[in-house]
Amino acid sequence: MAGTSSSEYIPHHLQHLRYDVVQGEWAHAADGIVNFHLINVDTMVMGLLMGLLFFAIFYSAARKATAGVPGKFQAFIEIVVEFVDDRVKEVFHGDRRFLAPLALTIFCWVVLMNMMDLLPIDVPGMIAGAAGAPHFRVLPTADINTTFAMSLTVLVLVLFFSVKAKGLGGFGHELITAPFGGHPALWIPNFALNVVELLAKPVSLAMRLFGNMYAGELVFMLIALLGFAATGSFATGGVGSGIAFLLGQIAMALAWGGFHIIIILLQGFIFMVLTVVYISMGQEGH
Amino acid sequence: MQINLTLLGQALAFLILIGLSWKFIWPPLLNAIEARQKKIADGLAAADRGQSDLEDAKNQALAIVREAHGKASAVVDQAGRRANEMVEEAKGTASAEGARMIASARSEVATETARVRGELRAEVAKLAVAGASQLLKREIDAKAHAALLDELAEQIVVAR
Numbered sequence: 001m002a003g004t005s006s007s008e009y010i011p012h013h014l015q016h017l018r019y020d021v022v023q024g025e026w027a028h029a030a031d032g033i034v035n036f037h038l039i040n041v042d043t044m045v046m047g048l049l050m051g052l053l054f055f056a057i058f059y060s061a062a063r064k065a066t067a068g069v070p071g072k073f074q075a076f077i078e079i080v081v082e083f084v085d086d087r088v089k090e091v092f093h094g095d096r097r098f099l100a101p102l103a104l105t106i107f108c109w110v111v112l113m114n115m116m117d118l119l120p121i122d123v124p125g126m127i128a129g130a131a132g133a134p135h136f137r138v139l140p141t142a143d144i145n146t147t148f149a150m151s152l153t154v155l156v157l158v159l160f161f162s163v164k165a166k167g168l169g170g171f172g173h174e175l176i177t178a179p180f181g182g183h184p185a186l187w188i189p190n191f192a193l194n195v196v197e198l199l200a201k202p203v204s205l206a207m208r209l210f211g212n213m214y215a216g217e218l219v220f221m222l223i224a225l226l227g228f229a230a231t232g233s234f235a236t237g238g239v240g241s242g243i244a245f246l247l248g249q250i251a252m253a254l255a256w257g258g259f260h261i262i263i264i265l266l267q268g269f270i271f272m273v274l275t276v277v278y279i280s281m282g283q284e285g286h
Numbered sequence: 287m288q289i290n291l292t293l294l295g296q297a298l299a300f301l302i303l304i305g306l307s308w309k310f311i312w313p314p315l316l317n318a319i320e321a322r323q324k325k326i327a328d329g330l331a332a333a334d335r336g337q338s339d340l341e342d343a344k345n346q347a348l349a350i351v352r353e354a355h356g357k358a359s360a361v362v363d364q365a366g367r368r369a370n371e372m373v374e375e376a377k378g379t380a381s382a383e384g385a386r387m388i389a390s391a392r393s394e395v396a397t398e399t400a401r402v403r404g405e406l407r408a409e410v411a412k413l414a415v416a417g418a419s420q421l422l423k424r425e426i427d428a429k430a431h432a433a434l435l436d437e438l439a440e441q442i443v444v445a446r
Contacts, residue, residue, distance in 0.1 A: 082319065
């Protein structure tokens, strides 16, 4: 972004495009750590767009799916489906009719959202700026709302499947008697430990994905700062150092981009597998 | 960094996506995969079955050929035995026939001989009578008699 200094560049790129649904106007300042009047429009738009992309791709494959010789597109989709199904099968021994599509949704949606990090860092902001939006963060998984939305949904599913497998009484009984034993004096420590265990799951899921993607985005921004340094060198007549900064920026962007592709897939995979593990643990009990 | 309404929005989006995936994406894809797996398994089983059927048919054919071989050799044996029998039979009838023919020829020869002897005897008697009558009619002329007697003797020899 020409004209912006490097000290403004990073905070600018970390700003969400926010809308105040109560006031009915664009919000300029992020008021408060928790504020349910505001919504991050960029996160929602990109998240829904990626969800729609996932659904469009897989639904078109599912509608034309044939048991005969599959085409290349169907074969690719089936590779993904079987990959997910095999991972679920390894961890969870039971009816996979809900858990497997859940895992597929998590894997594909997270990977697609993470992939937005590979877009050239300034291009989405420029396009949004041309449309009149002052900020636009294109990476939904670097928004803690997205990752907590997913992990809390997973927590609800864990609780639901635990109760479904053990019954409300069985689940409640386990909450106060495991892991130490059924003595009344141990009910409170047991319960405290179980609550911590339950809450640790969504927190770790959400923070892991958020941390990885936020850090990845930040590193791309820092690499982009080399471009500022190059511009500065050229402006003061230092052609040699300017070219060095520029080459450095290209080399590092390539290296980090290549490494980040692995992180993108890995984080989607980890989120999927851990979700399946948590749900299967909840069903099987202590 | 702020927890805001996006949390609920994304959770809702996530739930809708899970539902869509659960209802519309997973079942047809997995059905297609499982149907194909079943097809392949069936095909392999059919191939195995075909192989064993082929094996059976081969064995059956071999057994039939073996049986036919046995039958054919039996027929050949029988035919050979029958031929020998026929030859023996023919030999027997032929030698019997020969013996019969020889016997009849012999008896024929014997009757013919007897008949000729009878005729010869009558002829000799006739000649003797003729000679005697000639002798009685004429005077005995030694020379004439000699010639007459010679003729007579010759006739006897020829007639014998």
